[in-house]
Amino acid sequence: MKPPFQNSEDAVLALGQRLEKTTRAPGLTLAGETLALDLCGGLWLGAHRTLIVSDLHLEKGSAFAARSGQFLPPYDTRETLACLHEMVVRLDPARVVALGDSFHDARGPERMEPGDRAMVAALQEGRDWVWISGNHDHAVTEGVGGRYAETLALGGLTLRHEPTADAPEGEVAGHLHPCGKVAMRGRAVRRRCFVTDGKRLIMPAFGAYAGGLNVRNPVFEPLFPAGFTAHLLGDGRVFAIGKAMLSKD
């Protein structure tokens, strides 16, 4: 049995460490661009002062209520936006790119609470805000500020929602909600993660209610034929873990 205090820091302490650690976030290079993997699940391109987040799935809670009568706590949108706000305050990006599936469904923007809507507007103020189209919210992000795009080219990088099998080097995508699982000595840890092979990068889902797909799922294979490294979001920092050490579900 491990002592408990190594992972259950007080919330404040955790946040402090998180801030400290993320300034030393692991960097990696993709198509000549330097990327910093943020512990909160965002991707920071310092040279372009651009912050990328993927799969926010805003209003997923209310989508469940509308569709199936399951009343999940309606706080997922504000929770997701609060995390985003924390990163925006810390990094002060000139541009924020939401890499698709920003809303859980097409009617998400309608259901958004006024307070949350105001939060989005506040985040957008003074910076370029790009909604990339996703499969959940294809061209529906109207009335929520910002501009829309199918893809975005940034230096050597191409940003799009769904990864494409034969994309040239430098593709940054989301859509798959990658999660990595490490099982060891009768313990298992499952966390959201970035996945990369040095040619492309797939982002973790950022939304508070967004689920995860194990990176050992076959859908990742054609995207990374020569294997990959997963960068798992731990409690205190990001951990780079090789494919061989990751378990299937």
Add this chain to the structure above:
Amino acid sequence: MRAGRSALLVAPTGAGKTLAGFLPSLTALAEHPASAGRPASVKARGLHTLYISPLKALAVDIARNLEAPIAEMRLSIRVETRTGDTPSHKRTRQIARPPDILLTTPEQLALLIAHREAADLFAGLSCVVLDELHALVTSKRGDLLSLALARLHRLSPGLTAIGLSATVREPDELRRYLVPQQPAPPPSLVEGSGSGVAMADLVVVRGGAAPDLHMLDTGLTLPLAGHTAWQAMPAIYDLIGRHRTVLVFVNTRLQAEYTFQELWRINDANYPIALHHGSLDATQRRRVEAAMAAGQLRAIVCTATLDLGIDWGDVDLVVNIGAPKGASRIMQRIGRANHRMDEPSKAYLVPANRFEMLECQAALDAVEAAAQDTPDARLGAPDVLAQHVLGMACADAFDANLLYNEIVSAAPYATLSWEDFEAVVDYVATGGYALRAYERFAKILRGPDGLWRVRDARIAQQYRMNVGTIVESAKVKVRLARGVRGKPGAILPKGGRVLGEIEEDFADTLTPGDTFLFAGEVLRFEGLSEDEALATRAGPGTDPAIPSYAGAKFPISTFLAARVRALIADPFEWDRLPRQVSDYLLQQRTRSVLPGPTGLLVETFPRAGRYYLTAFPFEGRLAHQTLGMLLTRRLERERMRPLGFAANDYGIAIWLTRDVGERIGREPDFLEALFAEDMLGDDLEAWLDESAMMKRTFRQCAVIAGLIERRYPGQAKTGRQVTISTDLVYDVLRKHQPDHLLLKAARQDAATGLLDVKRLGMMLRRIQGRIIHKALDRVSPLSVSVMLEIGRERVYGEGADEILAEAEAQLLEEALG
């Protein structure tokens, strides 16, 4: 009972109390017979008696036992069962033309009272019989049943409720449970209590032959820890050879697997010995039960799955391996042997270590004194109430005031305040959130007439699909994979048979190559394929590497623990103990001190470059694990650098970098402060928030209260994608609305459930000013027992970053090497 008064019938097992419970009904029905061959008159008579059993199989068994005397006496009485297996046409017919006597389970009853026809169906009900009531009332199923019973009392005001129970020490709680508690004052005057106390009559059947009960002494010296009882296997095998049918009870599935395998290893006579536990494939379990009923088996190794009521065959000996854990539990198990009241039940208790010898002796004493554990009075769970409120809206439009009065007439909810009730109604309607986001999707709506109605048929359907309080953890099938000939290590993905199911949580921790015990064999985990775990048979002589998987692990009862403490504290009692135990206690007295009957003994000593602190509260493993978590937090804050801890049913051991004994000696208040009751305040809250056990508890509440829909077999695969992780929901909810109903429900559960906080609190109060510290040069005999647990037990969900760091280091090694 003839006079129509409700009663609790307490009788030892084998006294025929179940049939006694039916006698008034049979007499009444015989006196007013329906004319034979005229179904219309049967319909006119309506449902007369309802029987509720905790087990589906028990209801079916009782129906069989009732039909025989009815046929012999040529009575025109129709007896039917209603379970999850009853076909839908029969269910429909049972509503339209009910039998005289219907036998069913608490869950099916909940569905019946939520039926649109419920008022008609139960209007003429005369009698309800609740079997094994002592086993039901201690759980959420008991809460659900109490609410259904309150509804039955309202639909049929003259109803007689008969509770059947094994011997309990304090029957008053069960007596209250059976009858409506006094109507509460009007809502405006209610302040959380004040309902009156009404009780059913008490009928006690005494006597029965005293059980022929012994502790098995093999003459061998037992270890200080461990639960396998390997030394006793030849003796148990010998007992099997000398009896017709032996039930071998164990406490965990792991023990069941181990015992089964060991018995077969020495089974030279090839006795038919079978295995029965909750993870085995259902058809396999049914086969074992049938073979047992047919008298084809000599022994069955089983867990709590066979604790209750059914008379499978002719059992003439019960063997209980390991600690008895509770006096009532052991009585129940002993009662499985020889179901005749005039003959003694014969049983052996088999201790697996020296501490269990103490516990066995305490249990023998308790049985001889006919002393029983007292189940704690339950406070009705809010998540169960939420389920019930939705069900009542499905039955008919309800008036909130009337429903409130009905609910507080159920004993577990007698102290429910109007405000808490309103909060539950609000939860059912729109989720109970401070942010009123779901008003337009409300599940129940209040009409202009002030009555609440269910929104539509889909919501009612949802209710029916999610009824009940038993939340199974997600399971995956274990399939035997076939090897490929000539290719060692290669397996075919399909084709082998299914051995049973293991918890998804356990499967998650396995890596290919891990070996574990399952279905009586050592299996090698090969990998997961879709929703199945593939495994092959490990080579002969392989030791299972993964020590344990989740299963029933009850902590020692408070009552029995007190008896063990008293036994240790009083050397004049030791002559009744096996010599090796009294010698051991004597050594403890010489080298340290004996723990007293009420206080707390704390020992400190150095060992191999570390410092140890051990304590012996005797409050059970769950409470000790919680205590260990909280103590290590405190010691960390005091800069004592704790490194880890281990716990068993009797005590805990913490190891540290700094000399904790020296600190206690230097600062007189340190120890009292360390064990101060306020650790259950902020420290507990902070830890609970992160605890994996708390998340599991929350998930169960969320399912029962209908926040999350149940997963059904076969849905598991799509389940992952469609349903939402309750861990995510928990994190968001506790951040944004920490006082939400479901978080309150989860905390209430944690107090008595997996974390046993309530018991820990009682202990901390008890030991104030009574802590005895003994600074030692080396480990004491008592401390050895808990030190041996180090490395055996795990708590899930802690230290995630350590695991990740280790996996990361492997990548670095690859990169550098």
